Amino acid sequence: AQSVAQPEDQVNVAEGNPLTVKCTYSVSGNPYLFWYVQYPNRGLQFLLKYITGDNLVKGSYGFEAEFNKSQTSFHLKKPSALVSDSALYFCAVWRSNDYKLSFGAGTTVTVRA
Amino acid sequence: DVKVTQSSRYLVKRTGEKVFLECVQDMDHENMFWYRQDPGLGLRLIYFSYDVKMKEKGDIPEGYSVSREKKERFSLILESASTNQTSMYLCASSPGQGNTDTQYFGPGTRLTVL
Numbered sequence: 001a002q003s004v005a006q007p008e009d010q011v012n013v014a015e016g017n018p019l020t021v022k023c024t025y026s027v028s029g030n031p032y033l034f035w036y037v038q039y040p041n042r043g044l045q046f047l048l049k050y051i052t053g054d055n056l057v058k059g060s061y062g063f064e065a066e067f068n069k070s071q072t073s074f075h076l077k078k079p080s081a082l083v084s085d086s087a088l089y090f091c092a093v094w095r096s097n098d099y100k101l102s103f104g105a106g107t108t109v110t111v112r113a
Numbered sequence: 114d115v116k117v118t119q120s121s122r123y124l125v126k127r128t129g130e131k132v133f134l135e136c137v138q139d140m141d142h143e144n145m146f147w148y149r150q151d152p153g154l155g156l157r158l159i160y161f162s163y164d165v166k167m168k169e170k171g172d173i174p175e176g177y178s179v180s181r182e183k184k185e186r187f188s189l190i191l192e193s194a195s196t197n198q199t200s201m202y203l204c205a206s207s208p209g210q211g212n213t214d215t216q217y218f219g220p221g222t223r224l225t226v227l
Contacts (some may be wrong), residue, residue, distance in 0.1 A: 033122035
């Protein structure tokens, strides 16, 4: 099955420290990968996507993600986390067999002051 | 900015009731989607539509139907609500330019079925 996995339910970091949210994928063919964020009581917001090209993708709010084909990973990163980054993060992959987006289970990020 | 609106933020219904969830987008997008979000399961696609009056089943269509009479409006219908349909429902739209489309989401409707 074409899918993504987010191995961590929760990530806790101190403000100012680096933040990493992990995602691994399983697809046939070239992967199209996305990160979305959901702030409390809000809908999902698009952060960034990888289609092709440079393995380091830059997105909104200072986030970036690194595509690693050999490790089938697409980890989301931020060099210096803010308390306002506390939210639920979803990784997603486009399924080439049926043209649908498949989401991971989500990772709750808590940034403490 | 793309705006996707959903008719209700919170909804409480009784088992067996027919429930309508409405979604409207204002960017002339071709594609519209309905997902449900449950803790630990992420988002699961219920139905989507790539054109007016066109619809396709997603991963979990059982117990749901949809209607798209106008391009900007996509309705999700629970024919006979059941307690296992208590969930957060998210509507999304995308331009329809291909499989690299970004999907834009509404704020969600939290439905409780008693």
